[in-house]
Amino acid sequence: MNRFPKKPLLQVTGLRVGFQTREGEVSPVDGIDFEIHAGEIVGLIGESGSGKTMTGYSILSILPHPGGIRGGDIVFKGRSIIKLGEDEMRPLRGKEIAYIFQDPTTSLNPTKTVGWQIKHILEKKWGEETGSPNGWENAYKPRTLGLLKDVGILSPEAVMGLYPHNLSGGMLQRILIAMALSCSPDLIIADEPTTNLDVIVEAQILKLFLHFRAKFHTAILFISHDIGVIAETCDRVVVLYAGKIMERGSTRDILRSPVHPYTVGLLQSNPKIEDEGERLFQIRGELPTLHDLPLGCRFNPRCDRAMPICEKREPRLTKVNGDHLVACHLYE
Ligand SMILES: Nc1ncnc2c1ncn2[C@@H]1O[C@H](COP(=O)(O)OP(=O)(O)OP(=O)(O)O)[C@@H](O)[C@H]1O
Numbered sequence: 001m002n003r004f005p006k007k008p009l010l011q012v013t014g015l016r017v018g019f020q021t022r023e024g025e026v027s028p029v030d031g032i033d034f035e036i037h038a039g040e041i042v043g044l045i046g047e048s049g050s051g052k053t054m055t056g057y058s059i060l061s062i063l064p065h066p067g068g069i070r071g072g073d074i075v076f077k078g079r080s081i082i083k084l085g086e087d088e089m090r091p092l093r094g095k096e097i098a099y100i101f102q103d104p105t106t107s108l109n110p111t112k113t114v115g116w117q118i119k120h121i122l123e124k125k126w127g128e129e130t131g132s133p134n135g136w137e138n139a140y141k142p143r144t145l146g147l148l149k150d151v152g153i154l155s156p157e158a159v160m161g162l163y164p165h166n167l168s169g170g171m172l173q174r175i176l177i178a179m180a181l182s183c184s185p186d187l188i189i190a191d192e193p194t195t196n197l198d199v200i201v202e203a204q205i206l207k208l209f210l211h212f213r214a215k216f217h218t219a220i221l222f223i224s225h226d227i228g229v230i231a232e233t234c235d236r237v238v239v240l241y242a243g244k245i246m247e248r249g250s251t252r253d254i255l256r257s258p259v260h261p262y263t264v265g266l267l268q269s270n271p272k273i274e275d276e277g278e279r280l281f282q283i284r285g286e287l288p289t290l291h292d293l294p295l296g297c298r299f300n301p302r303c304d305r306a307m308p309i310c311e312k313r314e315p316r317l318t319k320v321n322g323d324h325l326v327a328c329h330l331y332e
């Protein structure tokens with residue numbers, strides 16, 4: 001049975017991002033398709049530089065200059081948002097689509113307390129909507145305390161008075177999640193939300209995401225370079241390599257029956273998935289630069305199963321079965 005019937009909450013088709021550089025135009029995201037249904041957690045995985053953050057930024061239309069969307073479409077709640085002007089896009093940000101940035105310092109003001117920062121977001125939402133904010137004591141403070149409790153902060157009153165530099169990495173991440181949840185968005189884009197945390201705190205934060213999905217039916221685009229983290233959290237996985245989708249499917253398909261040699265390599269090189277004691281595998285070589293992409297399949301110079309055709313023609317995304325797709329000549 002399909003747990004996620006009907007139209008997707010977010011549909012990305014043929015998305016292409018370009019950056020004009022001195023050496024010419026590069027495309028860190030080069031024609032990718034995926035969708036996210038309400039309440040679904042979709043993992044976007046790939047090595048550093050594969051285009052994960054640029055995909056997330058495209059959805060919110062916050063690509064850094066001189067980058068821009070060059071092709072494809074992004075449909076959110078049935079509406080194409082790719083051509084919306086800044087005035088139409090601004091109300092979506094935070095309220096309907098929240099972004100947890102890879103670098104927490106971009107989202108927090110170092111000179112303001114945690115309480116002030118959450119209040120500021122709530123005021124922006126409820127103040128605008130009601131036209132008359134009910135005041136800190138009656139409305140914003142209880143809601144702020146509630147949000148901090150929701151993300152597992154045991155002494156929210158005390159934490160509200162702290163500044164970002166007083167907080168540990170795990171605590172900062174909890175605050176960012178509270179801020180993302182504060183406007184009850186339909187979609188959260190969480191960009192490497194546990195990358196700098198130790199494994200115990202990481203496990204706690206992953207549990208929080210699962211908890212909120214269950215409680216609020218929030219959809220999450222979960223960006224990570226760690227397939228072990230994706231395995232614990234996501235319903236479906238999109239494997240990105242140098243701006244192209246290599247494989248896509250349910251987490252079960254990707255973990256139990258991966259078909260793309262790149263996905264297989266990612267799994268074999270992950271200590272959380274491979275048995276302890278075994279020597280971990282490493283994918284040889286490194287990601288190509290966007291100015292000098294290999295012909296054919298972008299992964300071919302690093303692939304142990306490459307065939308002559310892999311250097312000549314780019315493989316198409318082909319069905320393995322159901323919604324399990326792969327872009328590899330071994331399966332075309
Ligand atoms: N301002 C820019 N000008 C030119 N190219 C850029 C610019 N910003 C990003 N890129 C290109 O986009 C590529 C993808 O970047 P992106 O930040 O999406 O990678 P990522 O998958 O999020 O990596 P990481 O895991 O390190 O966060 C980069 O490798 C770079 O080539």
Ligand SMILES: [Mg+2]
Nearest residue numbers: 052053054102
């Ligand atoms: Mg990134």
